[in-house]
Amino acid sequence: MTDFTLWDIVRNLLLAGRWTVVLSLIAFAGGAIVGLALTLLRMGGLKPIRWLIRLYVDLFQGTPLLMQLFLAYFGAAVLGFDVSAWTAASVALTLFTSAFLCDIWRGCVEAVPSGQWQASRVLGLNYLQSMRHVILPQALRLAVPPTVGFSVQVIKGTALASVIGFVELTKAGTMLNNAAFAPFTIFALVAFGYFILCYPLSRYARHLEKKLYGAGIR
Amino acid sequence: MALVSVKDLHKSFGELEVLKGIDLEIEAGEVVSIIGRSGSGKSTLLRCLNQLERHDWGTIHLADQRLDGGAMSPGELSQNVGMVFQSFNLFPHKTVIENVMLAPVVVKQTPKAEARRIAEQVLDKVGMSEKVDAYPAQLSGGQQQRVAIARALAMNPKVLLCDEVTSALDPELVGEVLRVLEDLAREGMTLILVTHEMTFARDVSHRVVFMHQGRIHESGDPQTLFTQPRTPELKQFIASVV
Ligand SMILES: Nc1ncnc2c1ncn2[C@@H]1O[C@H](COP(=O)(O)OP(=O)(O)OP(=O)(O)O)[C@@H](O)[C@H]1O
Numbered sequence: 042m043t044d045f046t047l048w049d050i051v052r053n054l055l056l057a058g059r060w061t062v063v064l065s066l067i068a069f070a071g072g073a074i075v076g077l078a079l080t081l082l083r084m085g086g087l088k089p090i091r092w093l094i095r096l097y098v099d100l101f102q103g104t105p106l107l108m109q110l111f112l113a114y115f116g117a118a119v120l121g122f123d124v125s126a127w128t129a130a131s132v133a134l135t136l137f138t139s140a141f142l143c144d145i146w147r148g149c150v151e152a153v154p155s156g157q158w159q160a161s162r163v164l165g166l167n168y169l170q171s172m173r174h175v176i177l178p179q180a181l182r183l184a185v186p187p188t189v190g191f192s193v194q195v196i197k198g199t200a201l202a203s204v205i206g207f208v209e210l211t212k213a214g215t216m217l218n219n220a221a222f223a224p225f226t227i228f229a230l231v232a233f234g235y236f237i238l239c240y241p242l243s244r245y246a247r248h249l250e251k252k253l254y255g256a257g258i259r
Numbered sequence: 260m261a262l263v264s265v266k267d268l269h270k271s272f273g274e275l276e277v278l279k280g281i282d283l284e285i286e287a288g289e290v291v292s293i294i295g296r297s298g299s300g301k302s303t304l305l306r307c308l309n310q311l312e313r314h315d316w317g318t319i320h321l322a323d324q325r326l327d328g329g330a331m332s333p334g335e336l337s338q339n340v341g342m343v344f345q346s347f348n349l350f351p352h353k354t355v356i357e358n359v360m361l362a363p364v365v366v367k368q369t370p371k372a373e374a375r376r377i378a379e380q381v382l383d384k385v386g387m388s389e390k391v392d393a394y395p396a397q398l399s400g401g402q403q404q405r406v407a408i409a410r411a412l413a414m415n416p417k418v419l420l421c422d423e424v425t426s427a428l429d430p431e432l433v434g435e436v437l438r439v440l441e442d443l444a445r446e447g448m449t450l451i452l453v454t455h456e457m458t459f460a461r462d463v464s465h466r467v468v469f470m471h472q473g474r475i476h477e478s479g480d481p482q483t484l485f486t487q488p489r490t491p492e493l494k495q496f497i498a499s500v501v
């Protein structure tokens with residue numbers, strides 16, 4: 042029954058793959074901005090603020106991304122907001138990413154040895170000055186490998202946006218398969234598409250990690 | 260009048276009373292070594308002197324000015340009391356000269372060129388002018404510790420606290436750091452040193468303070484203290500370290 046050539050399949054997947062990339066970038070950029078703000082608030086903020094941020098992180102880490110997408114899409118509709126699949130997917134993935142990045146980055150700030158805080162305090166630097174000149178530059182170096190590594194999770198996470206009707210790589214694969222019925226070829230190509238996106242990032246993260254340990258900074 | 264004056268200092272960590280009433284007066288230009296067993300409260304005393312720890316009771320004055328209880332901001336404190344740690348704690352992402360310039364520029368708002376001049380001067384004093392652009396990881400322990408001393412001196416403190424600054428060093432590197440401290444002592448810097456280097460304590464300090472169980476158990480000039488200890492605790496301690 043198929044009038045689909047292999048090129049038709051590949052072309053359609055590539056076109057949809059764009060949206061996987063765009064959604065990943067939105068989620069990652071949005072997640073980084075929100076995550077950074079949360080990290081700084083959590084490190085310096087008042088007790089109730091710290092507690093709220095921890096709850097936020099725990100909620101997003103402790104529930105499936107799929108449910109978060111459902112809530113953002115169908116939940117918003119129930120509440121009377123008419124959100125597009127685009128908006129829902131962007132918001133849900135941004136929040137999901139921010140929670141994980143907040144946790145990763147908090148860990149990196151805390152991994153800077155306490156002697157560094159003491160040395161800057163003894164030299165007269167206040168909290169913000171210590172953060173800015175001593176702690177954050179070191180935390181940043183520690184943060185790059187796990188952050189790049191986590192970006193792989195974000196890319197794969199965008200596949201779930203297919204269930205709310207967002208046409209990205211996975212959804213395009215399903216739709217193509219309904220028409221062309223060549224599941225093995227199509228889903229192998231879909232998987233390969235993700236691999237092409239994720240593999241360089243994984244490799245890069247591993248490379249950065251080695252470089253960091255090579256530099257002798259714990 | 261004493262430069263540093265500590266009165267009835269008490270400090271507990273939870274149930275554990277670590278300092279049980281310390282009285283100590285130190286003159287300008289005096290070199291005081293604090294010795295004693297592990298856990299006797301030596302580090303805690305030093306850390307109270309620059310308010311890294313908040314004590315529970317008692318007062319600390321520096322040249323007639325109240326130092327404790329939030330009377331001085333960290334910025335003011337750093338220009339009065341410098342500290343060097345056992346583990347150097349240099350900033351690994353900054354070069355030697357950047358390590359030394361940071362506090363003058365950020366805390367004192369010294370202009371960069373002026374801060375660089377000061378940094379070069381103190382680095383020269385500790386014999387590290389050749390390595391201004393090196394990163395800490397590229398230096399030996401002894402060199403790192405000398406940079407750490409220079410970093411403290413750049414704030415021009417009235418007193419320098421040193422907590423076992425040679426304990427993390429390989430034996431062959433201890434000498435170069437002690438020589439720097441000796442030079443400082445000769446130039447009239449007020450030094451308070453917690454040390455396990457008994458020879459150094461005996462030869463360089465003007466006074467030795469023996470701490471035992473959170474109290475100053477015995478103190479006096481090094482010759483007398485080491486040759487004629489009055490208390491059995493100090494006798495035992497000296498026997499155990501020599
Ligand atoms: N932050 C802290 N929290 C709880 N207990 C502490 C803390 N700092 C020190 N102590 C305890 O206080 C006591 C005195 O510690 P301190 O570090 O002043 O001893 P010290 O004389 O410097 O010993 P050492 O020669 O081993 O360095 C120890 O029993 C130590 O376990």
Ligand SMILES: [Mg+2]
Nearest residue numbers: 301302303422
């Ligand atoms: Mg100690």
